[in-house]
Amino acid sequence: SYSFCTLLGAHSLTHTMQMTPYEVLPCPPVAPSAKVAPLPVEAFEEMRQKLLEQEGRREQVHQYYKELSRKASQASHMLGYGEVEKGRQLVEEVEAGLAGLPAELKEKNPGRDGRISKLVEKQVGLRAQLEFYSKCRLVRKGELEVGLEVEDTEYLVGVIDFVADLAAYGMRRGTHGDVRSVAIARDLGAAVLALLMEFNFRGGSLRHKYDSVKWSVKRLTDLLYELSKRDGGEARKYAEEGSSGVSAEMMDLAEMKEVQGRVEAFDKDREMVMRSGRGEAQKLAKQSIFTMHRGELKKGREQVEGALAVAKKAHEEYVVKTPALRTGSFADCLEEIAEAMIFLVWMETGSVPPPSSIPLVEIDEYLGGLIDFTGEVGRYAVLNATKRDVQRVEDCFAVTLAITEQVTLLPNDGRLGKKLETLKNNTKKIENLLFELSINA
Numbered sequence: 001s002y003s004f005c006t007l008l009g010a011h012s013l014t015h016t017m018q019m020t021p022y023e024v025l026p027c028p029p030v031a032p033s034a035k036v037a038p039l040p041v042e043a044f045e046e047m048r049q050k051l052l053e054q055e056g057r058r059e060q061v062h063q064y065y066k067e068l069s070r071k072a073s074q075a076s077h078m079l080g081y082g083e084v085e086k087g088r089q090l091v092e093e094v095e096a097g098l099a100g101l102p103a104e105l106k107e108k109n110p111g112r113d114g115r116i117s118k119l120v121e122k123q124v125g126l127r128a129q130l131e132f133y134s135k136c137r138l139v140r141k142g143e144l145e146v147g148l149e150v151e152d153t154e155y156l157v158g159v160i161d162f163v164a165d166l167a168a169y170g171m172r173r174g175t176h177g178d179v180r181s182v183a184i185a186r187d188l189g190a191a192v193l194a195l196l197m198e199f200n201f202r203g204g205s206l207r208h209k210y211d212s213v214k215w216s217v218k219r220l221t222d223l224l225y226e227l228s229k230r231d232g233g234e235a236r237k238y239a240e241e242g243s244s245g246v247s248a249e250m251m252d253l254a255e256m257k258e259v260q261g262r263v264e265a266f267d268k269d270r271e272m273v274m275r276s277g278r279g280e281a282q283k284l285a286k287q288s289i290f291t292m293h294r295g296e297l298k299k300g301r302e303q304v305e306g307a308l309a310v311a312k313k314a315h316e317e318y319v320v321k322t323p324a325l326r327t328g329s330f331a332d333c334l335e336e337i338a339e340a341m342i343f344l345v346w347m348e349t350g351s352v353p354p355p356s357s358i359p360l361v362e363i364d365e366y367l368g369g370l371i372d373f374t375g376e377v378g379r380y381a382v383l384n385a386t387k388r389d390v391q392r393v394e395d396c397f398a399v400t401l402a403i404t405e406q407v408t409l410l411p412n413d414g415r416l417g418k419k420l421e422t423l424k425n426n427t428k429k430i431e432n433l434l435f436e437l438s439i440n441a
Contacts, residue, residue: 039403040354040355054411055413061113061115065115065119071093072094072126075088075091076125079091079126087129091123091130095145096147098119106148120146120148123146124155124159127139128158129165132162136184138188152262156263161209163216164212166220167220170219179224182224185220191250195256272318274330281308282307285304288304289343292340292347301344304337335372336372338369340369341358342370346377346399371426377400377430378430396430397434401427408420
């Protein structure tokens with residue numbers, strides 16, 4: 001009996017089943033004929049170990065966050081509905097949990113884990129509520145002891161969330177006809193709004209959060225108007241802001257000015273980093289890739305090195321002193337530089353450089369650049385397919401296939417998981433090119 005593989009000369013295929021005249025076996029997949037490009041396998045193993053450590057830390061954070069977030073939500077409910085002492089106890093339990101976090105989870109370089117920051121922001125809001133109930137003033141940042149050092153942005157987000165809680169508090173007190181308490185909440189919210197209006201929020205989450213303060217104060221003002229329909233003169237007595245006796249003087253204006261100065265200095269530095277990274281370095285890196293596609297490798301190298309020089313300057317001037325500036329646009333810039341450098345080395349030598357050979361670049365940026373590099377390899381494969389250079393297209397397929405094999409061995413949570421699908425699609429596109437070339441040979 002014959003199988004299709006026998007007819008095609010695939011004598012190496014073995015099987016244990018007894019063949020019948022009606023049975024056939026398919027041929028096994030064929031390995032790429034091109035020589036696989038050298039990959040930094042040891043570097044991939046090192047990255048895998050580091051990513052596994054990061055994954056372990058994220059899981060550890062998740063366990064703490066799940067438990068502490070539940071208690072914080074319970075505390076918020078208790079404080080919102082009159083069980084202040086029970087709420088205070090829960091707040092203190094969350095703070096003890098934050099204080100007991102392992103040292104590696106408290107690190108702020110380059111930035112605190114987002115879930116830990118959310119807990120800190122929540123604690124600021126809860127402490128602000130307790131301060132409001134006991135002293136009728138805004139909690140000072142310097143007095144906060146929430147288990148971790150409070151960052152300026154965490155403090156401001158917590159204060160903004162507290163003003164939203166004031167709007168809910170005002171409605172509940174208004175339901176009981178407590179006009180004076182609604183007026184106090186309105187005046188404290190208005191005082192916070194007046195302070196925040198002095199800030200020059202340039203964008204981001206703080207800018208959007210700040211907008212909610214205006215709506216919260218408007219809600220409290222509307223509540224007083226509604227109450228005036230029922231209570232007449234008493235509610236009208238509190239119609240004007242400040243009539244309850246609460247004003248900005250009941251806050252630490254000097255401390256808020258210091259917070260404002262630091263936040264605006266950070267925003268200014270961030271804009272400079274964005275201008276250097278996205279405006280100059282990233283642009284040069286992108287241009288270098290187009291240059292290399294035209295075959296001008298020398299000029300492409302000059303552009304990549306120029307991009308790297310700009311990034312190094314921004315790193316030394318801003319990122320070193322404020323590591324949080326690395327996230328966002330600067331990391332995107334480094335990812336673009338990594339992509340261009342990998343493409344350049346591959347075009348020159350046929351090999352893929354390890355992350356250690358690219359200055360400033362860390363694991364996430366290297367992997368992002370590496371996966372984007374396969375997209376450029378795909379475009380280069382199309383260029384060679386138009387020239388009917390099958391061998392060069394096979395080289396392109398071999399390198400993307402080798403990268404796919406290594407990347408799929410890495411933990412693929414978060415951003416890497418999303419990019420993995422892009423990598424597989426890039427590989428599939430080149431494979432389709434090879435098929436088209438085979439039928440048109």
